[in-house]
Amino acid sequence: MLTFSAIEAARRRLAGAIPVTPCARSEHLSRVTGTQAYLKLENLQFTGAFKERGALNKIIQLTDEEKKRGVICASAGNHAQGVAYHAARLGVLSVIVMPVFTPLIKVTSTRNFGAEVILHGDSFEESHQHALKLAAERGMVFVHPFNDDDVMAGQGTIGLELLEQNPYLQAVLVPIGGGGLISGIAVALKETNPRVKIIGVETEAFPSMKASIAAGHIVKTPPSSTVAEGIAVREPGDKTFEVVKKYVDDIVTVSEEEIANAILFLLEREKTVAEGAGAAGVAALLNAKVDLKDQKVCAVVCGGNIDVNVISRIIERGLIKDGRRVRLTARLMDQPGSLARLLTIIAQLRANVLEVQHTRVYDAGKLGVAEVDLDLETRGHDHVTEILGAISAAGFETELKRLDRNGKIKKP
DSSP, rough: OHHHHHHHHHHHHHHTTTTOOEEOOOOOHHHHHTSSEEEEEEEGGGTBTTTTHHHHHHHTTHHHHHHHEEEEEEOOHHHHHHHHHHHHHHOOOEEEETTTOOHHHHHHHHHHHTTTTOOOOSSSSHHHHHHHHHEEEEEEEEEESSSSSSHHHHHHHHHHHHHHOTTOOOOEEEOOOOSSSHHHHHHHTTOTTSSSSSEEEEETTTOHHHHHHHHEEEEEEEEHHHHHGGGGSSSSOOOHHHHHHHOOOOOEEEEEEHOOOOOOHHHHHHHHOOOTTHHHHHHHHTTSOOOOOSSEEEEOOOOOOOOHHHHHHHHHHHHHHHSSEEEEEEEEEETHHHHHHHHHHHHHOOOOOEEEEEEEOOOOOTTTTHHHHEEEOOOOOHHHHHHHHHHHHHHEEEEEEEEOOTTTTTTT
8 A cells, every 4th residue: 555655665665756846825715615725736847747647657657668668647637748858858658648638738738748649548437447558559558647655656746745745734625536646645645744634626427435435345436527637537446545544534525516616716816727627626625525614624636737729619608607798689670779778778787798699580470579698798687677677667568688607598
């Protein structure tokens, strides 16, 4: 099993090659959650995620003969970039097998680091099996993304940094995919201060570690999809399972909507970019998955490699949920001046019109009536209520479409 001394040894090996990332206090998160909240910003690593710690700790210990054979791994992106980057630094050939759904930014970045990228499989498991097959065929060294003591020890150096940066932390929230990150951090912290709580966070779509701990043995969860592809692991490792079972206090899950809201919170309030997996700990804190009131807590923002198209969709969805963007349907008489009068009311209330679709309706009972769909940019729910009231008072029939807290379109 992973030991504290192995993590200390990894810290010495990584010195000078892996920067110490900030453990920054978040005033916004502290106020919203009633805690003293800190963020461990592993998204600031050169490859955009914590994974390069474990990758380097593994590769740097290979024999000269093993380095000549090269390394291979399977990854949805962050482990791939860590392996590719540090293998190139050390003059080692690398081959990376990635699922076909991997975000383009991660595929491109991995190739730019000099690795041979092979897209294979619809899941991590399929990519993993293909990588093992290629490793045997090509005689390469397989670098597991989480179920490896050297990899876990590398990730555990985050725990040592936390001890130095904030020795009075009472709880740490850590995203869980296969369990390598939380295993390393848990050993580093618990072996030093057993009183600190280690809280694992999984997406509801892939609760494999939580299910395994509950069952007392490793459980494989059904296939699914998630915005947090970095922790989309259906089956934890046997090594990480044993460490988590011994050291982790609790495991909670967060929904897709909660993760998306946390990404938006970090972007808007903290001015930091987090991918889905990276925002999981913050999502758990924002939604009070564990009672941590008045405690000093740290959420590990483990990565920031998110596709800009995903960010765009999350921002738009978040604006709709907050009432800052709404779609309004108004029915008005199809005669000159009606549309102008409607738009004048909206302008007077300082709402911004993003899009207008004007449709004439000729079906029975509605002859001479026009329908107008308006996409509006507003200041929030109270502003929307004010706009609806003014439009209705002017004699227009209206219908509002916006998202409820579950992300579904609802009517007032």
